[in-house]
Amino acid sequence: MPPVNQQRREALADAAIAIVSREGTHGLSHRAVDEAAEVPRGTTSNYFRSREALLEATVARLVQLHFQWIAELRAQRAGDLNRAALHEILSTVLAEAVTTYQDRYRAMLELLLEGTRRPELRDALVRIFSGAFELVQEAHRADGVAPTEEEVHLMRVCYMGVLFGYVVLPETLIQLGPRETTGELLTAVLGYKAKV
Secondary structure: OOOOOHHHHHHHHHHHHHHHHHHOHHHOOHHHHHHHHOOOOOHHHHHOOOHHHHHHHHHHHHHHHHHHHHHHHHHHOOOOOOHHHHHHHHHHHHHHHOOOOHHHHHHHHHHHHHHOOOHHHHHHHHHHHHHHHHHHHHHHHHOOOOOOHHHHHHHHHHHHHHHHHHHHOHHHHOOOOHHHHHHHHHHHHHOOOOOO
């Protein structure tokens, strides 16, 4: 049975995220994580017995970190979630995805691609986007607006595309900052004119 030291497990998964961000999933191995985490050789394999278990732990950690961060962003906005707060949260995610949390989001995109071959990885990562779907609906309900499921789905798909663009080809979106891009997206898809 693998050790239960949660702090060590998270540190190893964080090192795995950095490796996937830098080298893709082909660069992920137990030895690479041992080296990146600066732990004795064999430590990672003690916690994650197979490469599959290591990949799954990496995905689980990404999902955990994403939802912790979204909870922090929501807590920073006083009062209920509404469309203005939604605009702030989505803008912040875009801005931080190419700065502070670039490794996380690059790794997430790498693992989504890997998920086309390993559905169990994709299914776990889809929770991030399902959470965004719920966030958009909740924010609009709070303002007395009821977008259709199709509109919210389109918003999610477009936002994923913009996030991909910001992480992979940021120079192509240089004309609009994250706040302006999010505002334009909300306006185009949901007919909501966000204050920028």
